[in-house]
Amino acid sequence: MRRFRSALTAVAALAAFAGVGVAAAPAQAATTCTDKGHKYLCQYRVTTTKLDNGTTQEFVVGTDHAVWTNWSYPDGNWNGWVSMAGWAQSPVSIDHFPGSLNSFTIAAVGSDGNYWFRLRYTNGSWSPWQVSCNVVENASLCP
Numbered sequence: 001m002r003r004f005r006s007a008l009t010a011v012a013a014l015a016a017f018a019g020v021g022v023a024a025a026p027a028q029a030a031t032t033c034t035d036k037g038h039k040y041l042c043q044y045r046v047t048t049t050k051l052d053n054g055t056t057q058e059f060v061v062g063t064d065h066a067v068w069t070n071w072s073y074p075d076g077n078w079n080g081w082v083s084m085a086g087w088a089q090s091p092v093s094i095d096h097f098p099g100s101l102n103s104f105t106i107a108a109v110g111s112d113g114n115y116w117f118r119l120r121y122t123n124g125s126w127s128p129w130q131v132s133c134n135v136v137e138n139a140s141l142c143p
Contacts, residue, residue, distance in 0.1 A: 031043065035060060036078055038068060039063050045091050047060070047092045049101070051071075055074070057071040065089065067085070084106075085129065088108035088109065089109050093106065093108070102120070102124075103121060105120070115131070116130065117132065
């Protein structure tokens with residue numbers, strides 16, 4: 001029964017972060033800014049980090065409240081904005097793991113008021129969104 005409750009809590013939390021059943025404030029109510037051709041909510045600013053190879057990676061909260069990312073190439077060109085999905089109501093924060101700029105987490109407050117995060121692995125792939133370990137202690141990426 002404990003596992004069922006934990007699973008049910010995790011599913012409900014994921015639905016809350018994804019914006020399922022949650023009405024968002026109209027996009028026109030927020031001030032928008034533009035970065036490299038992509039509109040985002042100014043109040044949540046652009047969050048930037050550098051990787052070991054000098055690549056710059058940026059994160060914004062788009063007008064759809066999803067987290068979006070863009071990164072530079074060694075020649076100075078940019079990839080183009082890619083949605084990381086989710087539903088954020090805060091700036092994106094970045095927390096690097098000791099000893100590597102290539103492995104880090106991004107986090108933001110979801111529609112349910114909890115912190116949600118994704119882990120960037122050293123190979124550049126990403127974990128799915130997961131609610132904070134303070135909410136679901138035995139989640140897959142929690143220590």
